[in-house]
Amino acid sequence: MSQLTLKNLGKSFDETDVIHDVSLDVADGELVCLLGPSGSGKSTILRMVGGFEPPDRGSIIIGDHDVTHVPPERRPTGMVFQSHALWSHMSVAENIAFGLKLRRLSRADIREKVTNVLKLVGLDGYGARRVWQLSGGQQQRVAIARALVLEPKILLLDEPFASLDQHLRERLREELRDIQRRLGITTLFVTHGQDEALSLADRIVVLKSGKIEQVASPDRMYRDPQTRFVAGFIGSMNFIACDIRNGYADHPLFPIAVPVSDGPVELAIRPEALSIRPDTNSPARIHRTTDYGTHILVDITMPDGVRLKAMCPPSSAYKAGQPVALSADNVAIFRGEEKLATITPVASRSLTHA
Ligand SMILES: Nc1ncnc2c1ncn2[C@@H]1O[C@H](COP(=O)(O)OP(=O)(O)O)[C@@H](O)[C@H]1O
Numbered sequence: 001m002s003q004l005t006l007k008n009l010g011k012s013f014d015e016t017d018v019i020h021d022v023s024l025d026v027a028d029g030e031l032v033c034l035l036g037p038s039g040s041g042k043s044t045i046l047r048m049v050g051g052f053e054p055p056d057r058g059s060i061i062i063g064d065h066d067v068t069h070v071p072p073e074r075r076p077t078g079m080v081f082q083s084h085a086l087w088s089h090m091s092v093a094e095n096i097a098f099g100l101k102l103r104r105l106s107r108a109d110i111r112e113k114v115t116n117v118l119k120l121v122g123l124d125g126y127g128a129r130r131v132w133q134l135s136g137g138q139q140q141r142v143a144i145a146r147a148l149v150l151e152p153k154i155l156l157l158d159e160p161f162a163s164l165d166q167h168l169r170e171r172l173r174e175e176l177r178d179i180q181r182r183l184g185i186t187t188l189f190v191t192h193g194q195d196e197a198l199s200l201a202d203r204i205v206v207l208k209s210g211k212i213e214q215v216a217s218p219d220r221m222y223r224d225p226q227t228r229f230v231a232g233f234i235g236s237m238n239f240i241a242c243d244i245r246n247g248y249a250d251h252p253l254f255p256i257a258v259p260v261s262d263g264p265v266e267l268a269i270r271p272e273a274l275s276i277r278p279d280t281n282s283p284a285r286i287h288r289t290t291d292y293g294t295h296i297l298v299d300i301t302m303p304d305g306v307r308l309k310a311m312c313p314p315s316s317a318y319k320a321g322q323p324v325a326l327s328a329d330n331v332a333i334f335r336g337e338e339k340l341a342t343i344t345p346v347a348s349r350s351l352t353h354a
C-alpha cells in the first residue's frame with residue numbers, strides 16, 4: 001500500500017512555477033531520495049509534504065487521509081532540517097521532550113521515550129548534555145531523535161548531513177539507514193549528492209527545474225538513465241557528440257551501427273564500460289593516469305580534443321602519450337534530452353583512418 005501520495009503537485013513563487021506537476025507514490029516503509037541540483041525544488045516539495053508550504057495545485061495524501069490543507073502540527077510527519085535548529089539553551093533531553101510535552105504526555109512516559117530514542121540514535125546517556133557541548137554529528141543525531149520521538153508515519157529529512165565532513169556523513173548515513181529499516185518508517189530524504197542517494201535510497205527521484213526527470217531504483221538509475229540530464233548527473237559519464245549517417249555513427253573511433261534515424265546524437269559511455277588497448281595506429285592518446293588503488297582511471301584525449309575517462313584494472317601499466325584503441329560494451333544514444341537506444345555490447349571496429 002502506498003503510504004504517501006503526491007498528486008500533480010504544483011507551486012509558484014512570484015508567478016514563477018518552481019514545482020511542475022509532481023506525482024509520486026511512496027510505499028509503506030520505503031526510503032525515497034529526492035535528488036537534484038540546487039534550486040531544483042527538493043526542499044519546496046519536502047516542505048509541502050510537511051505542511052510548511054501550501055501547494056498551489058494538486059494534493060498530498062498520507063495513508064488514506066488527504067492532508068493537503070492540514071497544518072504541520074497535525075500531520076503525521078516529522079521533519080529534520082539541514083541546520084538542525086536545536087534549542088541551544090536546552091539540554092539534549094529537553095530538546096527531544098519538547099514535542100512530547102506539547103502533546104501532554106506524563107513525565108514518566110516522556111522520560112521513557114526520550115531514553116529509548118537516545119539509545120536508538122546512539123546517544124545513550126547524553127540526555128543531560130547541553131546542545132553546544134555536542135559535535136556536529138551528535139547534534140544531527142539529536143535532531144533526528146527529536147523527529148522520531150513523536151513517532152511520525154513519515155520522516156522528512158532535508159540534507160541533514162550536508163554540513164558534516166565526508167567520513168561522518170557516510171557513517172551517519174549508514175546509521176540512519178539502519179534505524180529507518182528497524183522502525184520501518186516511510187522516509188523522504190532530500191539531497192543534492194548522488195552518492196548519498198545511491199547508497200541510501202530504495203528509489204531515487206531525480207528533479208530538474210521542479211520537474212521529475214526519472215524515478216527508479218539506484219541500480220536502474222545508474223544503468224539505465226532515461227534522459228541526458230540523468231545520464232550526466234548520476235555517476236561519471238563520457239559524452240561523445242557525432243552524427244548518425246545511414247545507421248552508423250560518423251566517428252573515427254566509434255564507427256558503430258546505431259539503429260536510429262540520421263542526425264546529431266551523443267554517445268554516452270560509462271568509464272567502466274570503456275576499454276582501451278595499446279594500438280600504435282590510434283589517434284586517441286592517453287593524457288594522464290590516476291591510480292586509485294582499486295582501479296586506474298585513464299584520461300584519454302581524442303583527435304578532436306575531447307577527453308574521455310576509462311576505468312582500468314589496478315594492474316594496468318598505461319603511460320601518458322601512449323596511443324590506444326577504444327571499445328565500449330554499453331552505449332546509450334541521446335538526441336537532445338531523449339534516449340533513443342542502448343547498444344550492448346559494442347566492439348568498436350579497428351580504426352579506419354589512413
Ligand atoms: N519562499 C520562496 N520565495 C521565492 N522563491 C522561492 C522560495 N522558496 C524557494 N524558492 C525558489 O524555488 C526554487 C526551488 O527552491 P528549493 O525548493 O529550495 O530548491 P532545492 O531545495 O532543490 O535547492 C528556487 O528557484 C528557489 O529560489
Ligand SMILES: [Mg+2]
Nearest residue numbers: 042043044158
Ligand atoms: Mg534545498
